[in-house]
Amino acid sequence: MPRLTAGERHTVRFTLNGRAVEAQAEPRMLLTDFLRHELGATGTHVGCEHGVCGACTVEIDGVPARSCLTLAVQTDGASIRTVEGLAPEPGRLSVLQEAFRRHHALQCGFCTAGILMSLDNYLRRQPNPSEHELREFLGGHICRCTGYVPIVAAAMDAARRLRESPSDV
Amino acid sequence: MSAANSSTQWCGQSVERVEDAALLTGRGRFIDDLATKPGTLHAAILRSPHGHARLAAIRTDAARALPGIAAVLTGDDIRKLSASLVVGVKAPVECWPIATDRVRYVGEPVAVVVATSRYIAEDALDLIEVDYDTLPAIVDPVAALNPTQPVLHDGLKSNLASERTFRYGEPEEAFTEAAHRIAVTIRYPRNSCTPMETYGLVAEYDPGEDAYDVLANFMGPFSLHAVMARALKVPGNRFRLRTPPDSGGSFGVKQGVFPYIVLMGVAARVTGQPVKWIEDRLEHLAASVSATNRVTTLKAAVDSDGRVRALDWDQLEDVGAHIRAPEPATLYRMHGNLTGAYDIRHVSVRNRVVLTNKTPTGLNRGFGGPQVYYALERLMQRIAVELKLDPVEVIRRNLIPSGAFPYRTATGALLDSGDYVKAFGLALQDGGFAELRQRQATARAEGRLYGIGLTAAVEPSVSNMGYITTVLTPDERRKAGPKNGAQATATISLDPLGGVTVHVSSVPQGQGHRTVLAQIVADDLGLKPSDIRVVTDFDSARDAWSIASGNYSSRFAAAVGGAAKLASGKIKAKLARTAAAQLNVAADDIEFAGGKVRARGNPDNALPFSRLAATSHWSPGLVPEENQALRETAFWSPTQLTAPTEGDEINSSLCHGFIFDFCGVEIDRVTGAARIDKYVTMHDCGTILHPGMVAGQVTGGFAHAVGAALYEEYAYGDDGSFLTGTFADYLVPTTMEVPAPVILHYETPSPFTPLGAKGVGEGNCMSTPVCLANAVADALGLDAIDLPLTPAKLAAHIHGAESTPPQQERPALAAGKGRALHGAGEAHVNASADAVWRMLLDPNTLATIIPGAHGVEKLSDTHFRADVTLGVGPVTGRYKADIRLSDLDAPRAVTLTGIVTGALGDARGAGRITLTPDEAGTRVAYDYDAAIGGKVASIGGRLLDGAAKVVIRQFFAALVRHTGGAPAKRGLFARLFGRDT
Known part of the structure; x- marks a missing residue:
C-alpha cells in the first residue's frame, strides 16, 4: 500500500471497462469525481453523494459499489466497470439495455446507469429471480421518474431472455 | 403504408424512444457532463444553519487567503451588482438570492466561494466565520399570523403577504338553505419530487457587451427569464440562457435554479471567468424548493342525498421565507378548479399567503392540486360518512353530468371535454370495484384493518399565464394590464438534403419529447420518425420562445405537440403548392405518404419528399416567393385562455383531464404500516399520442404520490431547524413500496388543442395522496388524518399515544427545540x-x-x-x-x-x-x-x-x-x- 499524503496528487491506475487508465488524484477525491472529471467517463452519475440513491453504482473487481462512497485512491490497481462498458459493441445494446428501451424503463435516464450496473451484476449471480427478489434487490436504487414498474418488467424480461440464450450479453 | 391511414400511422404507437440509446450507454449530455472553457471556476455556497437570525458579521479573510480562491461573495457584493428578484404580489418586500441582512431559513445562502476547484471552494467555506444573532423562528403558518410573532420582512406589517376573498354564485344562501353543513380542516405537509439530478449551471459574463451567457438545467417557465434579466440589470437580449441536451428529471423543481443563475451570474462578473456550480443533494433537500404546505378549512352545504350545493374554502398557504416568483402561483393554479369534477355553482374563497422560516416554495409536480384535492376529496368522504351514504354514490351524484361539456365552472374554468359519469362507471366496472368491496369484507371478517378510498379529480394542464394575476384585485389588474395566454412555439427546418429538423422550446427532463415530436411530424409529412431530427436543447438567443415556454403544467402534448403540428402544416402547405405545380395537379390533391409527395389517386405521379424539401435551397427560382419552404415557426396561444374577469373568474388552464381512482389499503395492526393492496386509476387525457409514455407519466406520478402520502415530509423543528436533510431522512419510495397501479383510459379528445391531447403528467400527484388517505381513514374509522401516513402515526391511532416515560428531574434547556x-x-x-x-x-x-x-x-x-x-x-x-x-x-x-x-x-x-x-x-x-x-x-x-x-x-x-x-x-x-x- 503506497503512503499517501493529504493535499498531494497521486497517480491512480486501474482498468476501466477493460482498458488501462491513469490520472492524478488527491487522497480525498471521490471515485465519482475521478471517473467523471479526470477520466471523462461521465456515464456514472452523482445523485446524492451519501450512498443512498444508487445512481453512482459501478462494479469494482466484480462487486457493485457506490462510487460516491469510494475514494479514487482506494481503487488503484482494481478493475472497474461502468455503464460505458455494458454494450457489447458500439451501436449495439446489451440484452438488459435493450429490455430497458423496449419497456420504457427510463425517462430522464439519470439513475439508469447505476440501476443497469447493479442489475447486470445481479442477473449474472441470480439468473432466475422472482419478482419479489428482484424488487428487494432494486430497493437500493431510487428512481423518481418511472414508478419502477417498467424497470421491474424490463429486468424480468432481460432475465428470461438471458436464460433462454445464455451466450447473449 | 396506405394513403388512408398515413395520418395516424405513428401517433398512438409506443415507438421506442430516440433518447434511450444514449442514456443507456452513458452518453447522455447532462449539465455536469459538458466540457467547460479552460479557466472555469467552481463555486460552493455557505448556507445558514439557523432558521432565523440577524447577520451580525461575516469574516471572510481566512477564506480569501486560501490558495486557489478567486472570490468570496456575500450579500453586500451581490446587492451591488444586481437587483432584487421581482415578487408576484403587491407588497413592499425584496427577494434576494442570498441573505443580505437576515437569514430566514436553514440553507439560505450566506456566502459564495469561487475557486479553482470545488474541493478548494468547500475548504474555504469552513474558514468563513459568521456571527448570527439568532431570532425566534416561525414554523407554523397559523402561528405566523399571530400579531405577537416576529415579522420576517421589514417592509411588511405582519407575516401575511396577501389576502383575497372571492364569491361566486350565492354561497351564503346555499349554506343557509342546505340541510347539512359538513367541514374538514387539513394541514397539507411540505414535500418535493426531488429529481435525481440536482441543479447545475455555468455562468459567464462579457463586460464588453455587458451581457450574461448562462447554461443551466432550468426548465421554465421562461417568464422567469424576464425576472432574471431584471435582477442582473441587463435587457433581455443581453441575458442568453441555454439548457443542456439532457436534464435528469425536474417535476417542476428545476424552476428553482433561477435565483442561483442570478447569484452565479454576478460571481462570473466579479471574477471575470466562467463560474460553474453543481448543487449537492444536501443543498437540494434543504434549500432548492419545496411544494407549499397549506392549512385548509373547507365547508360544504349539502343536501340530504349528498348533493353539494356550495363550497366555502379557507386556504392558508405557506410559501416559506420569501415570496419567490412565480409564487403564490401554487395557490392560484387550481382557482378555476376549486369545484373539482363536480357540478357545484356556489363558491366562496378566502386565500391567504403567509411567510414562515422555511425554504421558499416553487413548482412541484401537481402544483396546488394535491393541496386542493386533499381537502375536497376528504370532504366528499366525510359527507358520505356523516350522512351514512355510500361514498360511491356521493361522488356519482355530484359529478358534472354527461353532455355538459364544454362546462364552465363556478370559478371560471372551461372544462374542455369529458364524460365523467361514463368514465367513472367504466372504472368501477373494469377496475373490479365490487370485487374490492368483497376483499374488504373478507379482510374485516378476519379482523384485519382494511379500507377503501375513492377520489375523483380534474387534472388541469396548459396553464394560463394570466391565472397568477387573480391574486391581484380587479383594480390592480386594470392598472397592470391584462395578462393571459400560453404561447407555444415550434420551428421546422428543411436542410439542403431534404432532411427535417424540429426545434421546440419545451425543455424536457426525460419525458421523451423528441420521440413524440418525431411521431407527430412524421405523420404529418408522410415520413418515418427516424427521418425527423428533433432538437430540444434551448437557447434564448436563437430559438423561438415566449414566456410560457418550458416544461411545466403538463403542457407538452397539448400545447407543444400541437404547435409542432401547426408548424409542420405551414411548411407542408407550401411544399404541396410547389409539388402541385410540378405534378400538374391541384394543391388540394397532393398527399404526403411513404416518403413521397404524390397526386391523390395516382401514386405513380410522385416526387421524393427529400427532393421537394430541398428545392428552396438549391432552386429558389423554381419556387414562387410565397411557397419558399426553408423554415417555419408556429406560435400558438389558445383563445380560451383569457385574463381574469371583473368577477375574478379565471380559466386557469386550457385542458382538463378526468381522473377517478379507487384503492384498497391494509394497515398492519402491530406496526401501523400501510400496504397498498390494490390501486386503480382511470384517466381521460384526451387523445393519447404515445401509450408507453402516458403509462410512464401515470406510474411515475403515482410513485411520487405514494411517497407524498406515506413517507415524505420536509420536517422542521420548532426552532426552524431542518430535520430531513439526507435521502436517509427524507424517505422516498423504492421498488418495495410502489405497487403497479391498474391503469384505465377513456379518451375524449380536447376540442381546444390541435391534436386532441391533454396533459397527463400530474394527475396522480393530485388524486393519489387523498385516495390513499381516504382508504386509511376508512380502515381506521378516522374523522381526520393528515399526511404523511407513517407507521408511527397510524400505530398511534391504533394503539393510542405511547405513554410517556417516567419523568426524571432534568435541568431545563436554554432555548427552543431542534x-x-x-x-x-x-x-x-x-x-x-x-x-x-x-x-x-x-x-x-x-x-x-x-x-x-x-x-x-x-x-x-x-x-x-x-x-x-x-x-x-x-x-x-x-x-x-x-x-x-x-x-x-x-x-x-x-x-x-x-x-x-x-x-x-x-x-x-x-x-x-x-x-x-x-x-x-x-x-x-x-x-x-x-x-x-x-x-x-x-x-x-x-x-x-x-x-x-x-x-x-x-x-x-x-x-x-x-x-x-x-x-x-x-x-x-x-x-x-x-x-x-
Missing part, C-alpha cells in the same frame, strides 16, 4: 471523588480529556470556553463551546450548561454529573439533555444519539486514563473501528 437528545450513564474512575472533582474544574485537564478539544480557556471559576472538533456521521466541524458550571456541591455534584456553536450547527444542553465514592475509586454518573440545530440536525439526525454517546464515552475513557486507571472495556465503536473510545 433535534432533542437525552441520555444517562455512568463510569468508574480509579481516583477519589476529590481528585475527580479537581480534574473536572481544571482547564488543563479538561483540554486533554475533552474529545477534539484544541484548548480550554478558563474565564472564571465556573465559566469555560473551548474550541473543539466534533464529527457526526458525514459532518465534521469545528465548534466553539461555552460552558458554565452551576449548583456546585463539591465534591459530589455539578451541573454543566453549555452552548456549542459552529458553521455546521449549534447545540444547547445541560447535564448533571454526580460523584459517588465506592470501594475502588469514584462512580461518576451523568444525565444530559440537549437540543441540536443547524446542518448537523438536518443531515446527522439519525446519528446524533450515537455520536453523543461516543463523545461522552471518549470523555470518560480519557478521564479514566488521566487518573491512571485501567482503560474501560472497549465499546462497540472501538471494536468496530479499532480505536479506543
Whole structure:
C-alpha cells in the first residue's frame, strides 16, 4: 500500500471497462469525481453523494459499489466497470439495455446507469429471480421518474431472455 | 403504408424512444457532463444553519487567503451588482438570492466561494466565520399570523403577504338553505419530487457587451427569464440562457435554479471567468424548493342525498421565507378548479399567503392540486360518512353530468371535454370495484384493518399565464394590464438534403419529447420518425420562445405537440403548392405518404419528399416567393385562455383531464404500516399520442404520490431547524413500496388543442395522496388524518399515544427545540471523588480529556470556553463551546450548561454529573439533555444519539486514563473501528 499524503496528487491506475487508465488524484477525491472529471467517463452519475440513491453504482473487481462512497485512491490497481462498458459493441445494446428501451424503463435516464450496473451484476449471480427478489434487490436504487414498474418488467424480461440464450450479453 | 391511414400511422404507437440509446450507454449530455472553457471556476455556497437570525458579521479573510480562491461573495457584493428578484404580489418586500441582512431559513445562502476547484471552494467555506444573532423562528403558518410573532420582512406589517376573498354564485344562501353543513380542516405537509439530478449551471459574463451567457438545467417557465434579466440589470437580449441536451428529471423543481443563475451570474462578473456550480443533494433537500404546505378549512352545504350545493374554502398557504416568483402561483393554479369534477355553482374563497422560516416554495409536480384535492376529496368522504351514504354514490351524484361539456365552472374554468359519469362507471366496472368491496369484507371478517378510498379529480394542464394575476384585485389588474395566454412555439427546418429538423422550446427532463415530436411530424409529412431530427436543447438567443415556454403544467402534448403540428402544416402547405405545380395537379390533391409527395389517386405521379424539401435551397427560382419552404415557426396561444374577469373568474388552464381512482389499503395492526393492496386509476387525457409514455407519466406520478402520502415530509423543528436533510431522512419510495397501479383510459379528445391531447403528467400527484388517505381513514374509522401516513402515526391511532416515560428531574434547556437528545450513564474512575472533582474544574485537564478539544480557556471559576472538533456521521466541524458550571456541591455534584456553536450547527444542553465514592475509586454518573440545530440536525439526525454517546464515552475513557486507571472495556465503536473510545 503506497503512503499517501493529504493535499498531494497521486497517480491512480486501474482498468476501466477493460482498458488501462491513469490520472492524478488527491487522497480525498471521490471515485465519482475521478471517473467523471479526470477520466471523462461521465456515464456514472452523482445523485446524492451519501450512498443512498444508487445512481453512482459501478462494479469494482466484480462487486457493485457506490462510487460516491469510494475514494479514487482506494481503487488503484482494481478493475472497474461502468455503464460505458455494458454494450457489447458500439451501436449495439446489451440484452438488459435493450429490455430497458423496449419497456420504457427510463425517462430522464439519470439513475439508469447505476440501476443497469447493479442489475447486470445481479442477473449474472441470480439468473432466475422472482419478482419479489428482484424488487428487494432494486430497493437500493431510487428512481423518481418511472414508478419502477417498467424497470421491474424490463429486468424480468432481460432475465428470461438471458436464460433462454445464455451466450447473449 | 396506405394513403388512408398515413395520418395516424405513428401517433398512438409506443415507438421506442430516440433518447434511450444514449442514456443507456452513458452518453447522455447532462449539465455536469459538458466540457467547460479552460479557466472555469467552481463555486460552493455557505448556507445558514439557523432558521432565523440577524447577520451580525461575516469574516471572510481566512477564506480569501486560501490558495486557489478567486472570490468570496456575500450579500453586500451581490446587492451591488444586481437587483432584487421581482415578487408576484403587491407588497413592499425584496427577494434576494442570498441573505443580505437576515437569514430566514436553514440553507439560505450566506456566502459564495469561487475557486479553482470545488474541493478548494468547500475548504474555504469552513474558514468563513459568521456571527448570527439568532431570532425566534416561525414554523407554523397559523402561528405566523399571530400579531405577537416576529415579522420576517421589514417592509411588511405582519407575516401575511396577501389576502383575497372571492364569491361566486350565492354561497351564503346555499349554506343557509342546505340541510347539512359538513367541514374538514387539513394541514397539507411540505414535500418535493426531488429529481435525481440536482441543479447545475455555468455562468459567464462579457463586460464588453455587458451581457450574461448562462447554461443551466432550468426548465421554465421562461417568464422567469424576464425576472432574471431584471435582477442582473441587463435587457433581455443581453441575458442568453441555454439548457443542456439532457436534464435528469425536474417535476417542476428545476424552476428553482433561477435565483442561483442570478447569484452565479454576478460571481462570473466579479471574477471575470466562467463560474460553474453543481448543487449537492444536501443543498437540494434543504434549500432548492419545496411544494407549499397549506392549512385548509373547507365547508360544504349539502343536501340530504349528498348533493353539494356550495363550497366555502379557507386556504392558508405557506410559501416559506420569501415570496419567490412565480409564487403564490401554487395557490392560484387550481382557482378555476376549486369545484373539482363536480357540478357545484356556489363558491366562496378566502386565500391567504403567509411567510414562515422555511425554504421558499416553487413548482412541484401537481402544483396546488394535491393541496386542493386533499381537502375536497376528504370532504366528499366525510359527507358520505356523516350522512351514512355510500361514498360511491356521493361522488356519482355530484359529478358534472354527461353532455355538459364544454362546462364552465363556478370559478371560471372551461372544462374542455369529458364524460365523467361514463368514465367513472367504466372504472368501477373494469377496475373490479365490487370485487374490492368483497376483499374488504373478507379482510374485516378476519379482523384485519382494511379500507377503501375513492377520489375523483380534474387534472388541469396548459396553464394560463394570466391565472397568477387573480391574486391581484380587479383594480390592480386594470392598472397592470391584462395578462393571459400560453404561447407555444415550434420551428421546422428543411436542410439542403431534404432532411427535417424540429426545434421546440419545451425543455424536457426525460419525458421523451423528441420521440413524440418525431411521431407527430412524421405523420404529418408522410415520413418515418427516424427521418425527423428533433432538437430540444434551448437557447434564448436563437430559438423561438415566449414566456410560457418550458416544461411545466403538463403542457407538452397539448400545447407543444400541437404547435409542432401547426408548424409542420405551414411548411407542408407550401411544399404541396410547389409539388402541385410540378405534378400538374391541384394543391388540394397532393398527399404526403411513404416518403413521397404524390397526386391523390395516382401514386405513380410522385416526387421524393427529400427532393421537394430541398428545392428552396438549391432552386429558389423554381419556387414562387410565397411557397419558399426553408423554415417555419408556429406560435400558438389558445383563445380560451383569457385574463381574469371583473368577477375574478379565471380559466386557469386550457385542458382538463378526468381522473377517478379507487384503492384498497391494509394497515398492519402491530406496526401501523400501510400496504397498498390494490390501486386503480382511470384517466381521460384526451387523445393519447404515445401509450408507453402516458403509462410512464401515470406510474411515475403515482410513485411520487405514494411517497407524498406515506413517507415524505420536509420536517422542521420548532426552532426552524431542518430535520430531513439526507435521502436517509427524507424517505422516498423504492421498488418495495410502489405497487403497479391498474391503469384505465377513456379518451375524449380536447376540442381546444390541435391534436386532441391533454396533459397527463400530474394527475396522480393530485388524486393519489387523498385516495390513499381516504382508504386509511376508512380502515381506521378516522374523522381526520393528515399526511404523511407513517407507521408511527397510524400505530398511534391504533394503539393510542405511547405513554410517556417516567419523568426524571432534568435541568431545563436554554432555548427552543431542534433535534432533542437525552441520555444517562455512568463510569468508574480509579481516583477519589476529590481528585475527580479537581480534574473536572481544571482547564488543563479538561483540554486533554475533552474529545477534539484544541484548548480550554478558563474565564472564571465556573465559566469555560473551548474550541473543539466534533464529527457526526458525514459532518465534521469545528465548534466553539461555552460552558458554565452551576449548583456546585463539591465534591459530589455539578451541573454543566453549555452552548456549542459552529458553521455546521449549534447545540444547547445541560447535564448533571454526580460523584459517588465506592470501594475502588469514584462512580461518576451523568444525565444530559440537549437540543441540536443547524446542518448537523438536518443531515446527522439519525446519528446524533450515537455520536453523543461516543463523545461522552471518549470523555470518560480519557478521564479514566488521566487518573491512571485501567482503560474501560472497549465499546462497540472501538471494536468496530479499532480505536479506543
